[in-house]
Every structure is written in structure tokens, then in C-alpha cells.
Amino acid sequence: METxxxxxxxxxxxxxxxxxxxxxxxxxxxxxxxxxxxxxxxxGIALLIPxxxxxxxxxxxxxxxxxYYGAKYGGSTTAILIRTPGEAxxxxxxxxxxxxxxxxxxxxxxxxxxxxSFIAGTIGVxxxxxxxxxxxxxxxxxxxxxxxxxxxxxMTAVSTLTGQSPAKGVLATVLGxxxxxxxxxxxxxxxxxxxxxxxFQDGVGFVVVVVGLFAMAEVFRGLEDIYRGTGAxxxxxxxxxxxxxxxxxxxxxxxxxxxxxxxxxxxxxxAGGTIASIMSYTTEKRMSKHPEEFxxxxxxxxxxxxxxxxxxxxxxxxxxxTLGIPGGGATAVMLGAFIMYGVQxxxxxxxxxxxxxxxxxxxxxxxxxxxxxxxxxxxxxxxxLLYIPQGILYPLIVTISAIGAYAINGSVVxxxxxxxxxxxGYVFDKIDIPVAPLVLSLVLGGIMEQSFRQAxxxxxxxxxxxxxxxxxxxxxxxxxxxVALPFIIPRLRALGSKGDES
Amino acid sequence: xxxxxILACTLLLAGVYFWATTKIPSLELGDPLGPKAFPxxxxxxxxxxxxxxxxxILRDNKRKIEEGSTxxxxxxxxxxxxxxxxxxxxxxxxxxxxxxxxxxxxAIYLLVLTAFxxxxxWLMNVLTSVLFTAISYFAxxxxxxxxxxxxxxxx
Numbered sequence: 001m002e003t004x005x006x007x008x009x010x011x012x013x014x015x016x017x018x019x020x021x022x023x024x025x026x027x028x029x030x031x032x033x034x035x036x037x038x039x040x041x042x043x044g045i046a047l048l049i050p051x052x053x054x055x056x057x058x059x060x061x062x063x064x065x066x067x068y069y070g071a072k073y074g075g076s077t078t079a080i081l082i083r084t085p086g087e088a089x090x091x092x093x094x095x096x097x098x099x100x101x102x103x104x105x106x107x108x109x110x111x112x113x114x115x116x117s118f119i120a121g122t123i124g125v126x127x128x129x130x131x132x133x134x135x136x137x138x139x140x141x142x143x144x145x146x147x148x149x150x151x152x153x154x155m156t157a158v159s160t161l162t163g164q165s166p167a168k169g170v171l172a173t174v175l176g177x178x179x180x181x182x183x184x185x186x187x188x189x190x191x192x193x194x195x196x197x198x199x200f201q202d203g204v205g206f207v208v209v210v211v212g213l214f215a216m217a218e219v220f221r222g223l224e225d226i227y228r229g230t231g232a233x234x235x236x237x238x239x240x241x242x243x244x245x246x247x248x249x250x251x252x253x254x255x256x257x258x259x260x261x262x263x264x265x266x267x268x269x270x271a272g273g274t275i276a277s278i279m280s281y282t283t284e285k286r287m288s289k290h291p292e293e294f295x296x297x298x299x300x301x302x303x304x305x306x307x308x309x310x311x312x313x314x315x316x317x318x319x320x321x322t323l324g325i326p327g328g329g330a331t332a333v334m335l336g337a338f339i340m341y342g343v344q345x346x347x348x349x350x351x352x353x354x355x356x357x358x359x360x361x362x363x364x365x366x367x368x369x370x371x372x373x374x375x376x377x378x379x380x381x382x383x384x385l386l387y388i389p390q391g392i393l394y395p396l397i398v399t400i401s402a403i404g405a406y407a408i409n410g411s412v413v414x415x416x417x418x419x420x421x422x423x424x425g426y427v428f429d430k431i432d433i434p435v436a437p438l439v440l441s442l443v444l445g446g447i448m449e450q451s452f453r454q455a456x457x458x459x460x461x462x463x464x465x466x467x468x469x470x471x472x473x474x475x476x477x478x479x480x481x482x483v484a485l486p487f488i489i490p491r492l493r494a495l496g497s498k499g500d501e502s
Numbered sequence: 503x504x505x506x507x508i509l510a511c512t513l514l515l516a517g518v519y520f521w522a523t524t525k526i527p528s529l530e531l532g533d534p535l536g537p538k539a540f541p542x543x544x545x546x547x548x549x550x551x552x553x554x555x556x557x558x559i560l561r562d563n564k565r566k567i568e569e570g571s572t573x574x575x576x577x578x579x580x581x582x583x584x585x586x587x588x589x590x591x592x593x594x595x596x597x598x599x600x601x602x603x604x605x606x607x608x609a610i611y612l613l614v615l616t617a618f619x620x621x622x623x624w625l626m627n628v629l630t631s632v633l634f635t636a637i638s639y640f641a642x643x644x645x646x647x648x649x650x651x652x653x654x655x656x657x
Contacts, residue, residue, distance in 0.1 A: 050648070051642075051646055051648060165555075165558055166554060166558075167551055167554035167555040167557070167558050168508070168551075168555070170547070170550060170551040170554055171508070171512060171548075171551040171555070173547075174544055174547040174548050174551055177544050177547065178515075178519060178541075178544055178548075181540065181541055181544065185526075185537040187537070188536060188537045190526055190527060190537045191526075192526050192537055192541070193519075193522050219588075220584075220585045220588060220589070223584055223585075223588055223615075223619055224581055224584045224585055226619050227581050227584045227619070228581045389620045389623070389626075390619075391615075391616060391618075391619030391620030391621070392616050392619075392620050392626070392627070392630050394615075394619070395611070395612050395615040395616055395619070396612070396630070396634060398592060398595075398611075398615075399608050399611070399612065399634070399635075399638070400638075402595075402596070402599070402608075403604075403638065403642055403648070403650065406599070406604075406649075406650060406651070407642070407648040407649070407650075410649045410651075412596060412599060412600055415596040415599060416596060419589065419592055419593060419596060422589070422592075423585075423589055426585060431504050431508060433508070449540040452535075452539075452540060452543075453535050453539070453540070456535050456539075457535075461535070487557075
């Protein structure tokens with residue numbers, strides 16, 4: 001009953017004019033960021049942190065969440081019209097969406113992604129509303145040892161599930177943790193790994209790392225593409241921005257299934273929007289009576305994945321809000337933003353600051369309505385963004401990144417850091433080292449070390465505390481499985497195929 | 503080949519990090535673990551990553567031998583100077599950022615990059631570089647209260 005009151009109060013918070021304004025700003029920026037190749041939601045949110053410093057946390061977080069789920073709407077526009085995902089998770093949309101555009105059905109493809117995103121986004125927020133409270137009651141039982149093992153599981157899952165090579169994922173995770181150890185150790189007051197640079201005493205800020213790895217690295221890749229002449233050209237919107245009865249009939253099933261797949265994948269750590277949309281695509285292809293149409297402009301191949309990657313964002317907020325543990329790169333940046341505003345997500349937040357949590361969650365219902373308006377009747381405006389010459393766009397992204405980095409401390413060291421991490425991000429992309437695990441472990445590193453040391457202090461230095469409760473044992477077993485799985489599955493497959501032959 | 507270089511770098515990093523960890527002075531008061539314990543676990547993490555990499559390298563080698571594919575030799579191609587050059591130019595921008603000030607440094611930086619990557623459209627490039635710089639400077643410093651280096655321009 002009390003929860004119901006909190007949820008209803010959350011609507012009052014979300015409907016306040018100032019918060020409606022920030023919801024609108026957030027989803028508008030999200031759509032723009034999603035449409036523009038080169039700057040994704042992670043870098044967009046990170047760049048806003050220093051600029052919005054001192055704002056009311058509820059409004060600031062409502063705006064940042066708006067960017068996070070708004071970018072998924074915008075990303076599909078770019079995928080359909082230029083066959084480049086404006087946002088990583090739209091990669092599946094670029095297959096059949098672009099084929100539909102080539103056949104003169106760009107309008108229908110854009111319409112089905114906007115409507116599918118809206119339905120699935122709302123399914124996701126309903127799921128978030130329903131699952132948040134039961135999960136917080138479990139999370140309240142968590143002590144430092146449980147948190148440590150939970151973070152371990154989140155990191156192992158992310159490191160082995162993103163990218164091609166589990167080894168490189170683990171390497172990226174450890175690199176993030178190593179960067180997190182730079183600076184003054186809060187418990188002992190000792191400076192660690194500062195290399196004599198005074199700015200490093202406060203640690204390497206995650207904002208500069210995220211801006212470097214995501215925005216600057218993308219600038220390098222983009223400028224290289226322009227030089228090679230491999231940059232893409234945008235198609236014109238053709239056909240009515242609506243669906244025929246037949247298209248509608250074919251889309252509704254994939255939207256519902258995609259919405260549910262996306263939410264479930266979103267809640268689990270590691271997988272994320274890209275995997276959610278791939279799973280939805282393969283599910284639809286398998287269920288379809290005409291699988292041969294996939295890849296040649298099947299509307300199901302747009303509706304399902306777009307729905308999946310939108311409900312995924314709401315799902316991904318479940319562990320972030322209830323446990324305080326993000327399951328991927330973008331939610332890790334969101335956690336960083338929460339901490340910057342002095343808000344610690346987790347079960348206590350639902351008790352101590354229900355207005356913030358429910359205001360934020362309920363703003364997402366409103367944000368999704370705003371997004372469907374921005375992305376259907378007003379889509380023509382955003383498509384114009386695609387005609388901005390990329391040779392101008394990328395240099396401007398460097399400047400915006402520089403403003404964001406310099407605004408943190410007014411220090412040139414932060415500028416050097418975004419350049420350094422930009423080069424690192426570019427090189428890592430070339431050699432297939434995923435950066436999302438690095439960002440996740442960088443944000444979680446400090447908290448992880450704290451909970452490890454607290455647990456050891458409680459147990460008097462006895463490691464038994466990490467396998468003393470059912471929760472920690474379960475989480476440890478799940479961590480081991482997530483590391484071992486990529487090695488076991490190929491063997492099982494090999495055995496299976498041998499079995500088939502014999 | 504790349505994977506072997508990554509493996510070597512991982513081992514090198516583990517060594518350097520181990521050495522840097524020994525340099526942390528520790529006073530173990532009230533904290534049974536001290537500031538070195540977690541970093542030691544991370545060294546173990548690096549070594550685990552190294553072993554996993556080695557296993558992957560061996561697995562790939564085996565597959566290559568089975569499939570009989572030959573490694574693609576790395577070759578210098580003309581587009582490969584783009585990123586070093588842009589990085590160097592961005593580095594210069596950052597060096598002069600405070601001395602020249604945001605406006606002057608940014609306008610010059612943008613002019614040169616757009617002149618190269620958006621070739622031939624002079625008017626558009628000059629207008630974007632100058633207007634974007636001026637508008638962003640005043641929006642951030644005057645409206646949002648963000649401090650940007652003023653440099654040699656007096657406002």
C-alpha cells in the first residue's frame with residue numbers, strides 16, 4: 001500500500017512543469033544523439049555531468065535517463081536511412097530497415113520502429129515498476145560480501161559476453177579496475193599510482209574516460225572513414241509515415257515478443273541492447289512463415305529488434321536502481337551520474353528518497369509519449385541532422401568533448417586524458433578489446449574495493465565470508481559459469497555435431 | 503600477431519603494476535588488508551587474462567593450421583596517417599587551449615580540420631568555426647556558468 005502511495009507521488013513529481021521540461025530536454029537530446037553517428041548515449045550523459053553540476057538531482061537524473069532511452073529511438077532513424085546504426089543496439093534494424101527504405105518503404109520502417117519502441121518502451125517501464133519493489137526487499141539482505149560477489153558476477157558476465165574474445169573482455173575489466181585504483185585510497189589515506197601528477201590524487205574521473213573512449217575514439221574512426229571515402233549517404237524518406245493494415249498485422253507480434261525479450265535481457269547483466277535485438281531478430285526469423293524475406297526488407301526484422309532494444313533500457317535500470325549495480329556501459333555511466341549528485345542507488349534509495357526514484361521511473365512513461373511524437377510527426381526535422389556534413393560534425397564533437405572535460409576542474413590534464421583515452425579507444429576497437437567492460441569496472445572499482453575491505457574487516461580477515469551465505473555462493477557459482485561458458489559452449493557444439501554425423 | 507603483442511603488453515603491465523604496488527607505503531591500522539591487497543588481486547586478474555589470451559592464441563593457431571589459412575601481412579596504407587595526424591593536431595589544440603584561450607584556439611582548430619575534411623566549402627567552414635566557437639563560449643560561460651579558458655581575448 002505504501003508503495004502504491006509512493007508510485008502515485010512519483011507521478012506528481014514527474015508531472016511538475018520543471019521535470020516535464022527536463023524530460024523533454026532529455027528525450028530531445030537523446031533523439032539527436034541517437035540520430036547523429038559519432039556520439040552515443042554514454043558519452044552524451046557523461047558530457048552533461050559537469051555542465052549540470054548543482055542542478056536538482058531529480059531533474060538532472062530524469063534528463064539523463066531521457067537521453068539513455070531517447071537515443072534508442074534516434075538510433076533507428078540512422079540505421080534505416082543510412083544503414084549505419086546511429087547507436088550500437090540498432091545494428092539489426094539497419095539490415096531490414098535499410099532494405100525497406102530501398103524499396104520505398106522508409107516511412108513504414110520509421111513508423112514501425114517509433115511505434116514498436118513506444119509499445120515496448122512502455123512494457124519495459126511497467127516491468128520496471130513491477131519488479132523494482134520485490135528486488136529491493138532481497139537487496140536489503142545484502143551485506144558487503146554479497147555486494148562484492150554481485151559486482152564480481154556483473155563484471156564477469158559483461159567481460160565474457162561483450163566482444164569476440166572473453167580473454168580480451170577480462171583484460172578490459174581488469175584495466176578498468178586498475179584505473180580505479182589510481183588516487184588517494186579512502187581508507188588509509190595513502191596516494192596510489194599517482195605518478196607524481198597532483199591531479200591524479202582525486203583519481204582519474206570516469207567522465208574523461210567515457211568521453212575519450214566513446215566520443216573521441218568515434219571521431220578518429222569517422223574522420224578516417226571520410227578520408228577513405230567510406231562515409232555513408234542518407235536516403236530520403238519515401239512512402240507514407242504510417243503502416244498498411246498488412247504491415248501492422250505482421251508487426252504487432254514481433255513488437256510484443258521483442259518487448260518481453262528486451263526487458264528480460266536488460267535485467268541480466270552483460271547482454272545489453274545489442275544482444276537483445278539480435279535475439280529478437282533470430283526469434284522472429286525462426287517463427288516466420290517466410291524466413292527468406294529476412295535481410296530483404298521484412299518488417300518483422302525491424303519491429304522486433306527495435307522493440308527489444310527499447311524495453312532493454314528499462315530492464316537495465318532494474319538492477320541499477322534496486323541494487324545499485326549496473327549491468328553494462330551506459331548504465332555504469334548513469335551510476336556515475338547518480339554518485340556525482342550524491343545519490344546512491346540501491347534498496348535504501350527506495351526507502352529514503354522514493355520521490356526521486358518514482359519520479360524518475362514515472363517520467364519514463366511520459367518520456368516515451370514525447371518520443372513517439374518527436375519520432376513520428378517531427379521525424380523530418382531530425383533527418384536533416386543526417387545532412388550535416390560529417391567533416392564538420394566530427395571536429396565539433398571534439399570541441400564539445402573538450403568543453404565538457406575542461407568544465408570538470410578547469411584543468412588541462414583532463415583535456416590530455418580525453419585525447420589519451422580517445423587514442424586508446426580507437427586502438428582497442430582495431431584490436432577487438434571491448435570498452436564497455438572497462439567503463440563498468442572503472443565506475444564500480446572503488447565501491448568493489450570498499451565492500452571487499454569492509455567484508456574482510458567484518459570477518460576479521462577470514463575469506464570464508466565470501467562463501468558463507470547462500471547468496472554469495474550462488475553469485476560466485478554464476479560468476480564462474482559466466483567465465484567458463486564461452487569455453488564450454490564451442491566444445492559442446494563440437495560434440496553435438498560429431499554426434500549428428502555418427 | 504596482434505594477440506601476441508596484447509599478451510606481451512598484459513604481462514608487462516602486470517610487472518609494472520606489481521612494482522608500483524610495492525612503492526605504496528602502508529600503515530596497517532584498523533584495516534587488516536591495507537591499500538595493497540586489492541591491487542594484488544588485480545595483478546592476479548591480469549595474469550588470468552594473460553592465461554586466457556594464451557589459450558585463445560593456441561586455439562586460433564590450431565584452427566589456422568587445420569584450415570590452412572595464411573596470416574594477412576600488415577601493410578602501411580595511406581589512410582593510416584589520418585588518426586596520428588588528427589591526434590597530433592588535437593594535442594596542439596590542447597597545449598595552447600589555456601594560453602590562447604578557448605575562443606582563439608578552438609576557432610583555429612576547427613578551421614584547419616574542417617578545411618581538410620569538409621574540403622572546398624570555405625564559407626560553410628569559416629562560418630561554422632567562428633559562430634560555433636563564439637556561441638558555445640558565451641552560452642557556457644555566461645548562461646551555464648562553466649569556466650572556459652579566456653586566454654588572450656579580453657572578454
